[in-house]
Amino acid sequence: MSGLERIDLACAYALLSVATRAPDTVSVTIRGARRAVQRSLRHAGLDTVATIEE
DSSP states (O other), X not given: OTTOSOOXXXXXXXXXXXHHHSOTTXXXXXXXXXXXXXXXXXXXXXXXXXXXXX
């Protein structure tokens, strides 16, 4: 994620969709995302099913 400067909500929602379909034994961690990307991911609700590390 460190190479992304921004991500639109459609992509963030697609990641959310994949993360919510993952089995309960799988954990999703986002690392290295810039603040703008983190903000979009949180706005989409990805932080409810994944860990977003700075």
